[in-house]
């Protein structure tokens with residue numbers, strides 16, 4: 328799937344102007360302010376009304392908030408209602424919910440609980456189950472593991488990778504963390520100030536980054552010793 332143009336502007340100012348391809352799982356990596364959130368919002372059709380976006384792609388399904396796109400947010404602790412039982416927060420029947428729970432390795436008994444009664448890892452599995460509800464063709468992930476402890480982070484990344492193998496959806500994984508990106512993504516697009524700095528398959532870029540900016544992101548990766556694999 329090729330997005331040949333994704334441009335976001337605010338009045339006369341072009342904030343983001345990028346292009347990328349996703350054959351299976353693409354990491355969109357950049358430091359704070361590089362345009363990651365705006366890119367996700369444009370694809371979800373959730374940009375502020377003051378902004379305009381142009382998306383040109385060869386996708387066989389609707390972008391800009393289409394029904395084949397799902398979203399996994401950064402913080403599972405705020406993604407669910409605390410006052411409604413987990414099972415009531417799904418929009419599918421009980422049989423399908425149980426199927427989804429089994430796909431994300433969650434015990435069915437958790438369906439009767441409320442969100443504050445679950446751990447961060449369990450909550451993120453619930454959120455991922457919700458993202459799978461409509462059998463999406465593309466899942467957008469916004470730093471889905473940064474709110475989790477390092478051990479749980481690895482388990483959730485492994486789960487996402489396994490689910491993708493099984494279900495075949497494409498993933499666009501937005502992060503500033505190369506460590507997470509390299510676990511589940513085969514391809515990477517590095518952005519800075521709303522423009523593409525470099526893009527290639529993950530192994531090539533990690534072995535020989537062409538740009539200083541990319542090297543800095545990779546070095547930040549090695550500073551984070553908690554999360555070596």
Ligand SMILES: Nc1ncnc2c1ncn2[C@@H]1O[C@H](COP(=O)(O)OP(=O)(O)OP(=O)(O)O)[C@@H](O)[C@H]1O
Nearest residue numbers: 337342357358359360361362363364365366375503
């Ligand atoms: N509502 C807004 N109005 C004006 N400018 C905005 C708005 N939202 C974002 N921007 C600008 O657009 C650029 C990209 O912002 P964006 O939030 O997409 O970055 P990001 O890569 O997601 O950063 P972070 O990792 O900190 O979330 C920044 O220069 C930001 O200041």
